[in-house]
Amino acid sequence: MKSIVISDVKLSDGSSVSIGMRDGVITEIGAQISSDYDETILGTGLTALPGFVDLHTHLREPGKEDAETVLTGSQSAVAGGFTAVSAMANTNPVADTAGVVEQVFRLGKEAGLCEVFPIGAVSKGLMGEQLAELGAMATSAAAVRIFSDDGKCISDPLLMRRALEYVKSFNGLIAQHAQDPRLTVNAQMNEGEISSTLGLAGWPAVAEESIIARDILLADHVQSRLHICHVSTAGSVEIIRWAKSRGISVTAEVTPHHLLLTEDLITGYDPIYKVNPPLRSQRDVEALRTGLADGTIDIVATDHAPHPREDKDCEWAAAAFGMTGLETAFSVVFTAMVKSGLMSMERLVEVMSTAPARIAGYIGQGSLAIGSPAHITLVDLASDYPVNARSHLSKSSNSPFNGLVLSGRVRDTLFHGVAVLRNGTLTGERFA
């Protein structure tokens, strides 16, 4: 394996260093380091960050390979600077057995571009009725730690209680997609003045907030850990802030699109903006930004949800929910949060890498410490560029950011010390 040095690169605190790695592990960081490396990556003008870690990724394989595969999703991930993604369980078949999670895990290893950690379903077939074999998935080769019925809410309070309790024996984590199904029958967009004017069925904030409140109380009652997926409303932020002030073990994620986009974009009925939970109001966006900056919200997660073209090239109600996000996540978070002055680069590293790695227990991710695997992303903070969804490596191009000018661009990604992405282009190399 080649030894590599990244020379003259900045860290998130602004200091200039060189980073050396041998056998895929970081061996030296400092202003002055030894010089006998096989290859030098010139880091001038770039910033080195620990590879990003996504806890919410829809890779669509098995079952929807026309939208994405584990390979194309991995390519998209490294193009976005991610060195670990978490494959959601709502595939076909559902990832509710050791067999399916091991298959996804193996496909990730074969792709060799980033770590692919399968998420297991909480309930059999995502039906919300019976627990899936959580223990078998936890002890499988995939060593699943996060369980989620994402796409669907675990609405039965008893099943939710049992799931929260059961995973304690292997330190698992339940990630809830908070959406009361009865309050969101046929829901199409955020409930408010705009949904009323457009005649689209409303998805009220309370449908999210009531589930979050309930689950926080349940997690406290059974003394387990709870993770809230894609928090989207100001009220949810308030409830989570309250829970944390009480010392309840809850973590929360926000998506890049909920940090930047609002429901006003929907007035033309373009389904590119159709997503679940829906885009909300400016007031919600501001509360989410504040919550992410002050630590109420722990992490950014993409909810990367690729869809084939025909699923968006239709009328609003017929279109699928979801947006791609891996390749724009860093730029969106940098633009919305750091460039705007709401948080520091150190906090960005925390929310996109360190904290998700810690929450999920992904050992070796989220760190640039000597001795850690060399999972490194180089970004150019001075770059402003228009997003071009067609150039994305994801198999799908349903990006709501297409055409927007964003700041901060991922240039290079190293996975186990292998440069899988250079100057925004896949090198063809992989970690075997």
Added chain:
Amino acid sequence: MSNLLSINDLTLDQALGILRTAAELEKLTEGGAKKLPTLRGFTIVNLFYEDSTRTRISFESAAKRLSADVINFSAKGSSVSKGESLKDTAQTLQAMGADAVIIRHGSSGAAARLASSGWIKASVINAGDGTHEHPTQALLDAFTIAKRFNLLNNEGQIFVGLKVAIVGDILHSRVARSNALLLTKLGAEVTMIAPPTLMPVGVAAWGVSSDYSLDNRLAEYDVVMMLRIQSERMTDSYFPTEREYARRYGLNSERLGKMKESAILLHPGPMNRGLEISAESADAENSMVLEQVSNGVLVRMAVLYTLLGGPTMVDEVVKA
């Protein structure tokens, strides 16, 4: 203006232009007895994804009275019902040389998608999209009101001083949305009346007031528009029973008697007699239901004329 997707597409002058064109067309066709050659050679497609014989026939008559060729493309029993996408259908219609597509669809925004996605070059007319809008219904209602109160020759906001109540399932009604936008644009004071469960969130943003009671100010309204209530709203717990709905929000003969003598009663049809409207009210002297139907053809002629004929043609008609 090449499409009519929402009342928001119309300026006040454009809306008045359509109403006045309808009045002129009424004279020119001697109340619809005569055909005009204006749209000879034009192909107009009725693309109906929902059954609505009344609306389809109204558009068809309007197009034929202007000598256009009409193709009826019903979703029932065609490739459309076999899962063909709106996009594919649109491209087929484009290949057939359609000059205008009149679309009725169960999804809000379907007309807007058809017009803005580059699938088709034809003019698009929204004949009702989901729970969004039904602009030609609002235009025909406004025309009916204007004729009845003799307001068409006024200038600017011709409905200033007029009080209109729209009663019923406001939440799911495309007729209510389009009427709220158009009648307020024309200067009317509009009140939405519905049980709270059927009142949209933030309805005040439409420039209207709202009331949960039909009886509160019934004697003040110049126009009472009753909306059709669907019985499935009851199973979805929007109200307890049909009987209770009829009692609280139905226009029965007792309420009819409390209305202003000069007030008129509108209903977009089809009516549920005995539910939102009693038989006596439906057939009352001040019920404009049949006028609405005949005015519908005239207003739709005016819309086709305006969209396909262009402004000079309209000016000629208006001057004629």
